[in-house]
Amino acid sequence: MVTHMTSVHCAIAFCCTLFVCHDIQAQVSRNQSIANPSLRQELLERVKQDQAIRNELINKGIEHPDQSVLARMKAIDASNTERMRAIVREYGWPGPGLVGRDGSEAAFLLVQHANLAFQKDMLPLVEQAYKKHELSGQDYALLLDRVLVGEGKPQRYGTQAKPIEEWSGRQPVLEPIEDQENVDKRRKEIGLPPLSEYRELLRQMYFPQDKREP
Secondary structure, three states, rough: OOOOHHHHHHHHHHHHHHHHHOOHHHHHHOOOOOHEEEEHHHHHHHHHHHHHHHHHHOOOOOOOOHHHHHHHHHHHHHHHHHHHHHHHHHOOOOOOOHHHHHHHHHHHHHEEEEEHHHHHHHHHHHHHHHHHHOOOOHHHHHHHHHHHHHHOOEOOOOEEOOOOHOOOOOEEEOOOEEEEEHHHHHHHHHOOHHHHHHHHHHHHHHOOOOOOOO
């Protein structure tokens, strides 16, 4: 059975990833040669389902999450993880040459919502794709932080927030950060905005009904 805290923490991953993947399909180049367009389309469809269930969770009120929505989200995530496992087994990391840049970003998002064991398995592949400029530095930072937090270690880039019930009212509270004094420098180097802007983004995404504070 999914606990309240664990379930809401899964939704936090949606928020962090959505910052990077808010318009995945717009990233594909018209002239890009894609070896497996059907797999690309499958990944994009899976992301639509992934995002729809998380939007439903937020729209129904993240402070008191609907347990039936959480159960459906868990089932969707489990299905996507197993499919990603099979894809990686067959092709390795699905890079832009195989599924397009938008398809590769979609694959990353599905990994971001997988279980910790699979995320740890995928981290070296994501790091390699980042170094080959096939995934963004933001993607790598998100998954690295996710794995570190899952292992009970301080995150490096400050991308992971605590569960909603541990926020200060409606103000996001982040998981512990390694060398926090220099985190904005690291974030800038990898293509992330300052932590203050990121916290505000999280607040607006989870509580869109609230007006931005001056």
